[in-house]
Amino acid sequence: MIETRYLTKSYGKLVALKELNLTIDQGDIFGFIGPNGAGKTTTIRILATLLRPTSGQAFVCGLSVNGQAREIRRKIGYVPDEFGTYEDMTVAEYLEFFGSLYGIPTKERKTVIQGVLDLTDLNYKETAQVDSLSRGMRQRLAISRVLLHDPEVLLLDEPASGLDPRARIEIRELLKELRNMGKTILISSHILSELRELCTQVGIIEEGTLLFSGSLGEAISRVRKGDVVRVRLREGSEGAAALLAEHEFVTAAQLDEGGFVEIRLKEQIDDYTFVPEFLVSKGYRILELREEDIDLEDAFMKLTRGQVS
Amino acid sequence: MIGAPVIRRELLSFSRRSRTYAFQTLFLGVLSVGLITWWPAAGQSSGDVADRAREIFEYGGYLQLMLLAMLAPAFTANAITEEKRSNTLDLLLLTGTGPFSIVLGKYASRLGILLFLLFLTLPLNFALLALGGISAVTLLQEVVLLFSMAVLATALGVFLSTFATRPSGALLLCYGALAAVLAAPYALSSAGVIDDRVLTSEGLPLETALSPLWDLHYVFHPSRHVSTASEPTYWWVFPLAAVGASLVLVLVAALLLPRARDLGNRLSLRKVMEVLDFVIGYAFSLKPKYKRALAKVRGQDPDEAVRASFGPALRRPIGRGNPIYWKEVTVNTVARMKHWWRLNVLLFAAMFGSYGLFRRLPPLSPNETNLLSDPQLHKILVAVLGGILVLLITVMAATTVSREREDGTLILLATTPMECGTYVFGKTVGILRNVSFLAVIPFVHVLIFTAVGLLTPWSLVFLALSIPSALVAATLQGILVSLMFRTTLKAIVAGIALIVFQFFLPAVCCLPQCNLPATCYYVIEGPGGFGGTATAAILLAIGFGLCVQVVYSFVLYSLIRGGFDQYVGRAG
Numbered sequence A: 001m002i003e004t005r006y007l008t009k010s011y012g013k014l015v016a017l018k019e020l021n022l023t024i025d026q027g028d029i030f031g032f033i034g035p036n037g038a039g040k041t042t043t044i045r046i047l048a049t050l051l052r053p054t055s056g057q058a059f060v061c062g063l064s065v066n067g068q069a070r071e072i073r074r075k076i077g078y079v080p081d082e083f084g085t086y087e088d089m090t091v092a093e094y095l096e097f098f099g100s101l102y103g104i105p106t107k108e109r110k111t112v113i114q115g116v117l118d119l120t121d122l123n124y125k126e127t128a129q130v131d132s133l134s135r136g137m138r139q140r141l142a143i144s145r146v147l148l149h150d151p152e153v154l155l156l157d158e159p160a161s162g163l164d165p166r167a168r169i170e171i172r173e174l175l176k177e178l179r180n181m182g183k184t185i186l187i188s189s190h191i192l193s194e195l196r197e198l199c200t201q202v203g204i205i206e207e208g209t210l211l212f213s214g215s216l217g218e219a220i221s222r223v224r225k226g227d228v229v230r231v232r233l234r235e236g237s238e239g240a241a242a243l244l245a246e247h248e249f250v251t252a253a254q255l256d257e258g259g260f261v262e263i264r265l266k267e268q269i270d271d272y273t274f275v276p277e278f279l280v281s282k283g284y285r286i287l288e289l290r291e292e293d294i295d296l297e298d299a300f301m302k303l304t305r306g307q308v309s
Numbered sequence B: 001m002i003g004a005p006v007i008r009r010e011l012l013s014f015s016r017r018s019r020t021y022a023f024q025t026l027f028l029g030v031l032s033v034g035l036i037t038w039w040p041a042a043g044q045s046s047g048d049v050a051d052r053a054r055e056i057f058e059y060g061g062y063l064q065l066m067l068l069a070m071l072a073p074a075f076t077a078n079a080i081t082e083e084k085r086s087n088t089l090d091l092l093l094l095t096g097t098g099p100f101s102i103v104l105g106k107y108a109s110r111l112g113i114l115l116f117l118l119f120l121t122l123p124l125n126f127a128l129l130a131l132g133g134i135s136a137v138t139l140l141q142e143v144v145l146l147f148s149m150a151v152l153a154t155a156l157g158v159f160l161s162t163f164a165t166r167p168s169g170a171l172l173l174c175y176g177a178l179a180a181v182l183a184a185p186y187a188l189s190s191a192g193v194i195d196d197r198v199l200t201s202e203g204l205p206l207e208t209a210l211s212p213l214w215d216l217h218y219v220f221h222p223s224r225h226v227s228t229a230s231e232p233t234y235w236w237v238f239p240l241a242a243v244g245a246s247l248v249l250v251l252v253a254a255l256l257l258p259r260a261r262d263l264g265n266r267l268s269l270r271k272v273m274e275v276l277d278f279v280i281g282y283a284f285s286l287k288p289k290y291k292r293a294l295a296k297v298r299g300q301d302p303d304e305a306v307r308a309s310f311g312p313a314l315r316r317p318i319g320r321g322n323p324i325y326w327k328e329v330t331v332n333t334v335a336r337m338k339h340w341w342r343l344n345v346l347l348f349a350a351m352f353g354s355y356g357l358f359r360r361l362p363p364l365s366p367n368e369t370n371l372l373s374d375p376q377l378h379k380i381l382v383a384v385l386g387g388i389l390v391l392l393i394t395v396m397a398a399t400t401v402s403r404e405r406e407d408g409t410l411i412l413l414a415t416t417p418m419e420c421g422t423y424v425f426g427k428t429v430g431i432l433r434n435v436s437f438l439a440v441i442p443f444v445h446v447l448i449f450t451a452v453g454l455l456t457p458w459s460l461v462f463l464a465l466s467i468p469s470a471l472v473a474a475t476l477q478g479i480l481v482s483l484m485f486r487t488t489l490k491a492i493v494a495g496i497a498l499i500v501f502q503f504f505l506p507a508v509c510c511l512p513q514c515n516l517p518a519t520c521y522y523v524i525e526g527p528g529g530f531g532g533t534a535t536a537a538i539l540l541a542i543g544f545g546l547c548v549q550v551v552y553s554f555v556l557y558s559l560i561r562g563g564f565d566q567y568v569g570r571a572g
Helices: A040-047 A069-073 A091-101 A106-119 A135-147 A165-180 A192-198 A216-223 A237-245 A274-281 A296-304 B004-016 B018-038 B046-076 B081-085 B089-094 B099-120 B122-131 B136-163 B167-190 B196-200 B206-210 B212-220 B237-266 B269-284 B288-298 B302-310 B323-330 B342-360 B375-407 B410-414 B420-451 B457-484 B488-503 B516-523 B532-568
Strands: A002-011 A014-024 A029-033 A055-060 A076-079 A153-157 A184-188 A201-206 A209-214 A228-233 A250-255 A261-265 A286-291
Touching: A002 A040, A014 A040, A014 A201, A014 A209, A029 A040, A029 A192, A040 A055, A040 A153, A040 A184, A076 A135, A091 A106, A091 A135, A091 B323, A106 A135, A135 A165, A165 A184, A165 A192, A201 A216, A209 A216, A228 A237, A228 A274, A237 A250, A237 A261, A237 A274, A274 A286, B004 B099, B018 B046, B018 B099, B018 B122, B046 B099, B046 B122, B046 B136, B046 B167, B046 B212, B046 B488, B081 B089, B081 B167, B081 B237, B089 B099, B089 B237, B099 B122, B099 B136, B099 B237, B122 B136, B136 B167, B136 B212, B136 B237, B167 B206, B167 B212, B167 B375, B167 B488, B206 B237, B212 B237, B269 B342, B288 B302, B323 B420, B342 B420, B375 B410, B375 B420, B375 B457, B375 B488, B375 B516, B410 B532, B420 B457, B420 B532, B457 B488, B457 B516, B457 B532, B516 B532
Parallel strands: A029 A184, A029 A201, A076 A153, A153 A184
Antiparallel strands: A002 A014, A002 A055, A201 A209, A228 A261, A228 A286, A250 A261
């Protein structure tokens, strides 16, 4: 649905995007992660036909941004990171205005507007002035706007930025609903915990270079250089750590601050069942055993620090 | 030193802006070109050379005054508004930098830039001094006057910037206030507050104390203002008053700065217009009790009838029309007024009221009985109305796109499948529709005086051929400027500069149609004003001008179309 090939964008000497190769399939929710200035907004703006790439290709719904921008605009919905308001416009007028710009026939427009207002739960604000809405409501209105013409692809640039927790949860629920509707969504965000719940795919970008693209599980396994297992013993933790450190499947073993024995397995070792077997055979009594959890934040931190690139 | 950190920061940011150097180059360039063009030819007698030097000095003085009035608001209108918009004003106030330091810093830095501009012109003035014809005292008086004008205009800009929510609002208010200062004596003289006796009698001449323009004239030609050479001259009153007024303005701005945002919101144009709407609605419509009674007779709900009359205006559906046009005529402060068309009634009432005033004033031509029956007045009035219309429409068009860009709504439009034609057509027709209630005034005025036999019917025909096409071209020109400039402030200044340049254009390339005030002036004539041949000649000229205007509009549209996607910030 979205594809970029060696996509490059330069502003004078500054290279904002370096040969970005990205593929997003239909129905995917693609979380685009990266530090500030990494090139997320530039990528989204190129896909939204607001910027022309310096070199390379970008395709949306099989259409090239170089030469088929007009056709692409009918198939995408773009929510920028800053919400633009028309003073003196009510919510209904705002949607009617954009509905007419997207060429929705007059007869259908009212039904369509009611539909998107139902979806975004903004019906009760239909007659409210846009500039009187809270930030969360404005963001829901922005999503309503881009849903008017039923686009196949949604490009959302930091949609949860600056929202309070409640508004963030509302936006997340709305996006889940859109996912169920089969929309392809490219979403950039700094709030990684939300992307983890929402996204089927993630892309991690730094300094204009795509460091990783794939599923969340792949991202985690990419940063995990050997599992870490923690064991709490009734007694003799120090001796057990010394014994384990000598084991052929173990890279290192040591006591952590919580009194657990932290066992770092060698890279090719996936199965850690040998740990309890080994300890029991040596006469230790195990109280607790757990695998260290690596989440998206860890993956992001490790990948963007250049540990995997 | 008070305000030193703010002054340092401001001067640093000014020195990094290309606009600063562009203005300096423009200011000196215009003056230098004027000086070179008018410089006396070799071989003239010393008397002729001195006369020419005096002429150049005089016109140079007026030109500098006008350029100052143009540039000072452009430099100062964003002084505080930008801090408010970027939320840095609160940060400045929280640092312990007092409001007086902030305002003074902003004021002093901007004034410094303007005074530097004036300082740069001194060598040109000294060159004229060497030619003779002007005295060193006159030169000193002119410099003091111009400096005081810079002091006042800068203070006015900073003051208005403290209350306005947008730089464009402060800019337009500042231009309005400066225009009033420059034209005050004529306006007061027209209203009968000051008269000719004041100009020649002993005592403080009021008009020179009020306006730098008159004061400059007073400096150049004291004999026209005082009856004898021994009478004291009061040229120093305006500079003194200007400095005093500037201090007051800066002080008041500093005192109110901590509440600037709140005051700006309270004094918004929208709220003023809402109040005006309510007042004219109340004044022109039936009183609620009669409305209730009427509704009862009609079998309607009386409360609903009253609510419908005083409640907010019902929105217009877009339907199949142009959405950009719909937005232009619906989503603006005037269009939101339920009783907006009644503004026309007020305007016409003011127009008829002014006739009573003109009737009492002496005519401009010696063979007329009063000013109202003098065709010269109608020529000037219609020319002024034409000038106001063109300026207004240019400013409206110049702000239309840049404001959307500043508000972040242009980017939303850019991602829709909107075409250039839809956008430009909607904007142009919308802006024309918004000023239509003003554009009918010159027509109605000429129609009335044609009907009473004071003006020839040809005036109406020529006007009908000239005004619409000139307004279309001015709108397209304004839209192009607005598309090209990133901020509203720059777009307004560029639009006004373009219009002012065009007002001088006919002398260069004989395109009267590009200059609506001049066209309006020349096509208004009394009965028998145009003879048979003259009518044909003027008709031909107007026809030619109309063709030029149509071609000009096409050129403008082509320029807009060619770079449209780039202007609105999207890939083509």
